[in-house]
Structures are given as C-alpha cells and as structure tokens.
Amino acid sequence: MDLFIAIFTGTIIAATPLIFASLGELVVEKSGVLNLGLEGMMLMGAAFAFWAVISGLPMPVAIAAGALAGAATSLLFGVLALTFLTNQYAAGLALAIFGSGVSAFLGRGFGSTPIDALKRIHIPLLSDIPVVGPLFFRFDPMVYLAIAIFGLITWFLYRTKGGLILRTIGESPETSHAIGYPVTRIRYMAVLFGGLMAGLAGAYLSVAYTPLWVENMTAGKGWISLALVVFATWRPLRVLIGAWLFGGMTILQLQGQALGIAVPSELLSALPYLATIIVLVIISQNRQMLALHFPASLAKPFRAAS
Amino acid sequence: MIPRLELHNITKSYPGIVANEDISLSIQRGEVHAVLGENGAGKSTLMKIIYGAAQADSGEIYCDGKRIEAHNPAISRSLGIEMVYQHFALFESVSVVENIALAIKGVFDLDRLAAEIKTLSARYGMPIDPHRRVHDLSVGERQRVEIVRCLLQSPKLLILDEPTSVLTPQAVVKLFETLRQLASEGCSIVYISHKLDEVQELCDTATVLRNGRVTGVARPKETTSLELARMMVGSQLPEMHVSPSVPSEKPVLEVRGLSAPARDEYGTELTNISFDVHGGEIVGLAGVSGNGQAELIALLSGERTHSRSETILIGGRPSGHLGAGERRKLGMAFVPEERLGRGAVPPHCLWENALLTAHRTGLVRKGLVERGQARDFARRIIDRFKVKANGPQSSAQSLSGGNLQKFIVGRELTLEPKLLLVSQPTWGVDVGAAAFIRQTLVDLSRAGAAVLVVSEELDELFEICDRLLVISNGRVSPPLIRKQTNREEIGLLMTRVGHGEARRSEVALEN
Numbered sequence: 012m013d014l015f016i017a018i019f020t021g022t023i024i025a026a027t028p029l030i031f032a033s034l035g036e037l038v039v040e041k042s043g044v045l046n047l048g049l050e051g052m053m054l055m056g057a058a059f060a061f062w063a064v065i066s067g068l069p070m071p072v073a074i075a076a077g078a079l080a081g082a083a084t085s086l087l088f089g090v091l092a093l094t095f096l097t098n099q100y101a102a103g104l105a106l107a108i109f110g111s112g113v114s115a116f117l118g119r120g121f122g123s124t125p126i127d128a129l130k131r132i133h134i135p136l137l138s139d140i141p142v143v144g145p146l147f148f149r150f151d152p153m154v155y156l157a158i159a160i161f162g163l164i165t166w167f168l169y170r171t172k173g174g175l176i177l178r179t180i181g182e183s184p185e186t187s188h189a190i191g192y193p194v195t196r197i198r199y200m201a202v203l204f205g206g207l208m209a210g211l212a213g214a215y216l217s218v219a220y221t222p223l224w225v226e227n228m229t230a231g232k233g234w235i236s237l238a239l240v241v242f243a244t245w246r247p248l249r250v251l252i253g254a255w256l257f258g259g260m261t262i263l264q265l266q267g268q269a270l271g272i273a274v275p276s277e278l279l280s281a282l283p284y285l286a287t288i289i290v291l292v293i294i295s296q297n298r299q300m301l302a303l304h305f306p307a308s309l310a311k312p313f314r315a316a317s
Numbered sequence: 318m319i320p321r322l323e324l325h326n327i328t329k330s331y332p333g334i335v336a337n338e339d340i341s342l343s344i345q346r347g348e349v350h351a352v353l354g355e356n357g358a359g360k361s362t363l364m365k366i367i368y369g370a371a372q373a374d375s376g377e378i379y380c381d382g383k384r385i386e387a388h389n390p391a392i393s394r395s396l397g398i399e400m401v402y403q404h405f406a407l408f409e410s411v412s413v414v415e416n417i418a419l420a421i422k423g424v425f426d427l428d429r430l431a432a433e434i435k436t437l438s439a440r441y442g443m444p445i446d447p448h449r450r451v452h453d454l455s456v457g458e459r460q461r462v463e464i465v466r467c468l469l470q471s472p473k474l475l476i477l478d479e480p481t482s483v484l485t486p487q488a489v490v491k492l493f494e495t496l497r498q499l500a501s502e503g504c505s506i507v508y509i510s511h512k513l514d515e516v517q518e519l520c521d522t523a524t525v526l527r528n529g530r531v532t533g534v535a536r537p538k539e540t541t542s543l544e545l546a547r548m549m550v551g552s553q554l555p556e557m558h559v560s561p562s563v564p565s566e567k568p569v570l571e572v573r574g575l576s577a578p579a580r581d582e583y584g585t586e587l588t589n590i591s592f593d594v595h596g597g598e599i600v601g602l603a604g605v606s607g608n609g610q611a612e613l614i615a616l617l618s619g620e621r622t623h624s625r626s627e628t629i630l631i632g633g634r635p636s637g638h639l640g641a642g643e644r645r646k647l648g649m650a651f652v653p654e655e656r657l658g659r660g661a662v663p664p665h666c667l668w669e670n671a672l673l674t675a676h677r678t679g680l681v682r683k684g685l686v687e688r689g690q691a692r693d694f695a696r697r698i699i700d701r702f703k704v705k706a707n708g709p710q711s712s713a714q715s716l717s718g719g720n721l722q723k724f725i726v727g728r729e730l731t732l733e734p735k736l737l738l739v740s741q742p743t744w745g746v747d748v749g750a751a752a753f754i755r756q757t758l759v760d761l762s763r764a765g766a767a768v769l770v771v772s773e774e775l776d777e778l779f780e781i782c783d784r785l786l787v788i789s790n791g792r793v794s795p796p797l798i799r800k801q802t803n804r805e806e807i808g809l810l811m812t813r814v815g816h817g818e819a820r821r822s823e824v825a826l827e828n
C-alpha cells in the first residue's frame with residue numbers, strides 16, 4: 012500500500028510542472044502561435060523563483076516572481092514573432108537558448124544548497140483520513156492550483172466567448188480580422204499567458220519539486236510539454252492525462268532503477284518519453300477529430316491586410 | 318440631409334494594378350445603391366475599404382458626416398456597418414451559431430441565439446440549421462449564414478458583396494423583401510451583383526466601375542439591362558449559340574442505384590440515384606443546396622469513394638472505388654464549387670494552380686516540373702478566358718472572385734475532358750464572361766464531351782442544358798427534357814421533399 016501511495020503521489024507531483032507548461036502552451040497554440048521556447052521560459056521562471064527564496068522573500072511572492080519572469084521572457088518572443096513577424100520556429104528556438112543561457116548566468120551565485128521546499132498543506136480531518144488523506148489531501152498548494160487551472164482553461168476555451176474568439180483566431184486570423192477582432196493583441200495575451208504558465212512550471216521545479224538550483228534543471232521538460240500538446244491533439248483533458256502518464260512513467264522508472272532492474276538506466280530514463288508518445292499517438296488516430304481541434308493557422312505569421 | 322456614407326477620391330493600388338482610382342460617391346439614408354462593374358473592376362476592393370478590411374492609399378470616408386480615420390472592421394461594427402463578404406468570413410471548424418455569436422454583441426448564450434437563428438432565418442426565407450459545422454456546409458448554405466449574420470444586427474449601413482451569387486430564386490425573393498423593409502427603416506444598402514435584373518428590381522441608384530474608375534451613374538429602374546451591361550462591359554454582349562445536341566450512343570457517365578449514408582448527422586443520405594450523361598449533351602442538376610448535391614458531387618468526382626464500384630461507370634468502366642486522380646485519368650475533369658481551397662490553393666501562383674490538375678498533359682517530365690510549359694499553359698488560360706491578372710506569377714488569392722472562377726473553369730476546359738463535372742460554373746462571373754463560359758461549355762459538349770452542371774441558377778440551366786435532373790432530399794428525379802419542361806415544374810420538384818418526413822427546412826420556403 013505504501014508503495015502504491017508513493018507512486019501515486021509521486022506521479023501527481025512529477026506531472027504538475029508539465030501540466031502548467033503544456034496547458035499554457037495549449038492556449039498559445041490555440042491562438043495559432045507556436046512558441047517553442049518553453050524550456051527557456053521555464054528556466055527563467057525557475058531561476059527567478061529560486062533567487063527570490065534565497066533573498067528571503069516569502070514563498071507566494073517567489074512563485075509569482077517566477078511566473079512573471081516567464082511572462083517577461085515570452086514577451087521577447089511576442090515582439091519577435093507577432094510584431095516583427097519573424098519565423099515562429101526560429102524565434103521560439105532562440106528563446107529556448109536565450110532562457111537557458113541567461114538562467115545559467117543568473118544561477119552562478121545561487122550556490123548548491125537546497126532550500127526549504129514549498130510546504131504541503133494539512134487540512135485538519137481530511138488529510139488525516141487513512142489512505143485517502145495521503146493520496147489526495149497532502150500535496151503542496153501548486154498541485155491543486157494546476158488542477159484548478161486545468162478546469163479554468165477547459166471552461167474558458169469551450170464555454171466562453173473569449174475561448175471561442177481564441178480558437179477561431181487559431182483557425183483563421185484573416186477571418187477574425189475581417190469581422191473586427193484585434194488579432195495581434197489577442198495573440199499577445201495568449202503568448203503572455205503561456206509565459207506565465209511556463210514560469211509557474213519552472214518555479215515549481217526549483218522551489219517545490221527539487222528544491223535546488225541546478226543549471227538546466229528543467230532537463231527537457233519544456234520539450235516534452237510541447238510534445239504533449241501535439242500528441243494530445245490540442246485538447247486540455249488529454250494534456251492532463253498525458254502529463255500524468257509521463258509523471259507515472261518517470262516515477263516507475265525511478266522505482267525500477269532503485270530496485271536494480273537489469274536494464275541500463277539510460278534506457279529506463281528514456282522510457283517515460285517513449286511510453287507517453289506511443290500512447291498519445293495511438294489515441295490521436297482519428298483524423299477528423301484531429302482536424303477539428305488543430306489550430307489551422309499554427310505558426311503562420313499574420314499581418315492585417317493593408 | 319447628411320448622407321449616411323460619403324467617399325472622397327478613394328485610391329488604392331496593388332502591385333502592378335490600380336484597383337480603385339479617385340472614386341467618390343455618396344449614399345443617403347435608406348438608399349439602396351448598386352455598385353456594378355465587370356470582374357476585376359474593383360468593387361470588392363472598394364467595399365473592403367469602406368468596411369476597413371483594406372486601407373485606401375488616399376481619400377476620405379465619412380459616415381453620417383463624421384470622418385473615419387485609421388479605419389478597421391472593429392470601428393465599422395461599432396458604427397453599425399455590416400458586410401457580407403464575397404468569399405465569406407466564416408470559421409469552418411465551429412458551428413453556425415458560434416460563428417454568428419462571434420459577430421454580435423450581448424450576452425454569450427448559444428442556446429438562445431440558436432433558437433433565434435432558427436426562427437429568424439426561416440422568416441428571411443434562408444433556413445439554416447444553427448448547430449451544423451460550417452465546414453460541412455455548401456457554398457449556398459454558407460451564403461445564407463453570412464447574410465443572416467448581418468441581418469441579425471440591425472445595421473445602419475449594409476454592404477452586400479454578391480449576396481445572391483449562390484442563392485436560390487425563392488430565397489432571393491425573400492431577401493429582397495427583407496432588404497426593402499430594412500431600407501424603409503432607414504438602413505442604407507450597398508449592393509453588388511452581376512445579375513442585372515436583381516439590380517433593376519432592388520436598387521435606387523447605381524455606380525458603374527471600370528478598371529477601378531467610376532465610369533457612370535445610373536438609375537437602374539429607368540435604365541434597360543442592356544444599357545447597364547454596356548456601361549459595365551463597354552461592348553456588346555456575345556450571343557449564345559446552342560446547336561442541337563447529338564448524344565453519343567453509349568453514356569459516358571452512368572450512375573446506377575447509387576446510395577450512400579450521410580457523412581455525419583447533418584449530411585444528406587443519398588437514396589438510389591440513377592441517371593446517365595451521354596457524350597454530346599449537357600445535363601443539369603437543379604436543386605436547393607443542401608439536398609445532397611455536395612454528397613453526390615463528392616462521390617462522382619472521387620473525393621469520396623464508394624465500396625461498390627459498379628454504382629458509377631465512367632466510359633463503361635466501373636469507377637465507384639476509384640480516387641479522384643484515377644478518374645481524371647479516365648478523362649474526367651471537375652470544377653468544385655469552392656474556388657478557394659478546393660478549386661485553387663490561394664497563396665500559390667496561377668501556374669502552380671494550373672499544374673494541380675493539368676500535370677498529366679506533359680507539364681511534368683520524369684517527375685520534374687516543366688516550368689516554362691506550365692507557365693505557357695497558364696498564360697493560355699489567362700488569354701483565352703480573359704482572366705484579369707498580372708500574369709501566371711500572380712497568386713490565386715490576389716485575383717478578384719470572378720477572375721479566379723474564370724481561371725479554374727478555364728483550366729478544366731483546357732484539359733478537353735471526355736466528362737466534365739461543374740458546380741456553379743458562373744459563380745460571381747460578370748455577364749460577358751458568364752456568356753463566354755456557357756458558350757464554351759456548350760461547345761465542349763457539342764464536340765462530344767459529356768457535361769454535368771450543378772447549379773442553383775435555373776436560368777443558367779435552362780439556357781445551356783439538354784436535360785435536367787432535380788435533386789431533393791437525397792433523391793434525384795427522372796430526367797426532364799429541357800424543351801418539354803418549364804421553371805414551374807422544376808421549381809415544384811425542387812421544393813417537394815422526398816418521400817420521407819419533412820425534415821429538411823426547405824419546406825419552409827413554400828409557406
């Protein structure tokens with residue numbers, strides 16, 4: 012039982028940064044913009060949140076600092092891709108490299124001592140129920156925040172006019188412009204939101220998950236988040252499931268290494284990536300559904316006709 | 318009185334072409350003003366400038382006496398200006414009601430809006446099902462959505478860029494009633510159409526454009542359509558020559574008991590369709606769009622294949638299972654109704670678009686494109702069909718609607734097919750060019766080809782077809798010889814619902 016609880020909670024925690032990052036990217040891509048720079052924004056978020064903690068700022072402020080750092084980094088992408096209509100692939104890759112470089116530079120002074128991780132909550136009564144308590148009610152607040160944001164994004168995308176506007180801009184910015192929506196402004200907001208979420212993901216890594224500063228500590232989580240969005244065929248629920256799947260495989264793989272299973276550990280470490288991608292490829296077979304959820308104008312620059 | 322809209326010296330050029338030059342006009346409250354001109358005259362460009370979807374290089378726009386600066390569509394909407402785009406401004410991935418919700422203000426309540434759309438659209442004579450996805454709609458249905466969307470918002474100035482190009486005659490009658498009502502309430506209307514009888518019936522004044530300049534103003538109600546046509550085209554209209562048809566012994570296209578399930582819950586099921594098209598004749602398929610035309614055409618063109626190959630025979634060969642490319646190899650050519658997206662790739666240039674279907678005529682050698690020949694091929698189409706374009710290098714989307722149509726029809730006709738399927742052959746084409754396209758279709762058939770024309774325009778079908786079929790609720794009537802039938806009979810067959818229950822909304826048209 013204890014092993015199960017450990018795997019379950021480990022899974023949820025490992026998935027949390029992916030949920031933040033990939034849901035943010037989902038919103039960005041739904042608006043027709045492809046920001047490949049998740050890794051860079053996450054690293055900036057991680058560095059700034061960590062720096063805030065070691066400077067003695069309270070935890071909520073540190074997390075907000077991480078989120079804002081992510082958003083500020085995304086603004087750079089926005090200016091390049093939306094104002095100057097640079098190729099979005101190039102701008103995103105540049106952002107990834109930029110973020111990892113700058114964060115490594117900032118992180119030189121951080122030292123290598125761990126900090127006190129974000130506290131887990133304790134709800135009287137609920138957290139104390141045997142089995143159920145440890146399974147559901149003893150996470151840190153960011154875990155619940157991630158799930159709340161999932162609900163919020165799903166509701167926003169499919170139940171509100173704002174979500175409809177966002178999705179349709181992703182299909183055809185020309186048409187959106189033709190019926191009077193400020194395409195570029197809305198895309199900026201989406202990009203900033205994506206940055207904010209990536210920043211949160213980074214902050215979670217450095218102040219709750221690890222909690223330690225290591226150069227390039229995201230270790231590819233930004234890239235896997237990008238892949239999650241694609242393989243989840245741009246649907247929030249599938250993003251959530253994909254993130255959990257990936258988290259679960261990560262934990263299982265760690266357990267496997269701990270148990271000394273006779274497979275080279277490098278291969279085991281590759282397992283989560285492989286398994287997640289295979290499962291998501293299988294569930295994204297339906298071409299028609301794919302066409303329905305795919306933002307048709309993804310990564311195409313838009314300028315209002317003159 | 319202060320005019321609702323005034324334009325002063327509007328000029329707009331695109332690379333290599335002056336689309337609008339020094340255009341001034343003024344429109345009063347409640348006035349219905351026609352803008353006429355041949356394909357590429359600059360009508361749509363002018364409308365986009367009024368609406369703010371394109372920016373003039375110079376000139377001024379006044380609305381209710383106030384100058385509009387830094388124009389864009391959002392400003393138009395706030396001023397009460399609405400526009401029906403020639404090529405529609407609809408999102409394909411979402412439903413009709415969501416499309417309309419995006420364009421109107423107020424609370425976001427899709428259920429209530431859907432109910433409203435249902436009743437209002439029926440009242441306007443353009444019934445639409447609010448829950449269908451636009452992707453699955455034919456161009457005729459899309460046009461209804463576009464119009465209903467504008468009508469729902471009680472505009473002060475309504476711009477209609479060829480709103481009736483794919484509307485049935487019945488719907489046009491209803492639309493005109495609605496427009497007259499709107500005008501009497503003070504709404505000004507700018508109306509673009511190539512159908513001069515409509516203009517004469519509806520419009521108080523007309524401005525005629527040619528090559529981007531105003532070449533005349535007229536009062537359509539006091540001018541004959543011949544005069545109007547001459548003002549537009551600047552020359553006499555060609556006369557049609559329809560020689561008697563000599564049908565081939567064996568049919569080129571045979572459809573035998575073709576049934577197919579609907580593509581989705583809103584599509585139309587095809588039930589036991591059988592007909593023949595012989596070489597040397599033109600067969601017309603009449604019907605209100607949304608009655609199975611799209612499904613039938615998809616199956617005939619090979620866009621959708623059928624599991625039973627012997628339901629469709631081309632030149633006697635079972636072809637139901639063949640894809641579009643294989644059917645083209647058998648000598649078929651096809652003009653789809655959607656010219657942007659299906660008929661042409663909008664951002665690609667004309668010779669590349671020509672290559673899409675003409676690659677079999679020696680334009681590709683050993684897997685390599687013969688660019689020079691492809692360009693010549695495109696240039697031949699441009700010359701023969703008088704397509705107004707900068708040359709084979711201009712992109713498909715830079716052409717005016719009618720010119721792109723001429724190019725696509727021209728491309729398929731130049732292939733000299735044995736079997737030609739055409740949907741809405743003269744959609745948005747001006748009177749002169751429409752006559753030319755019809756004549757070319759007739760000539761092609763008289764040279765021995767089998768031609769099937771799908772159109773909502775009864776006049777067109779009566780002008781060129783030898784036999785007529787009527788499609789209604791997924792069933793096709795027995796063929797009627799054109800000379801032995803009349804519009805009333807066809808009209809009745811069109812609105813008669815198949816033997817099933819009255820599910821389709823078109824019945825609403827009758828009452």
Ligand SMILES: Nc1ncnc2c1ncn2[C@@H]1O[C@H](COP(=O)(O)OP(=O)(O)OP(=O)(O)O)[C@@H](O)[C@H]1O
Pocket residue numbers: 331332334335336354355356357358359360361362363403705706714715716717718719720745747
């Ligand atoms: N985006 C564009 N880029 C380049 N040229 C353009 C563009 N839009 C329009 N044009 C050119 O401007 C001219 C006028 O086009 P416009 O669409 O206004 O014609 P129109 O009068 O509406 O014709 P139609 O009756 O065929 O719709 C055409 O020659 C067209 O090729």
Ligand SMILES: [Mg+2]
Pocket residue numbers: 360361362403478717718719
């Ligand atoms: Mg036009």
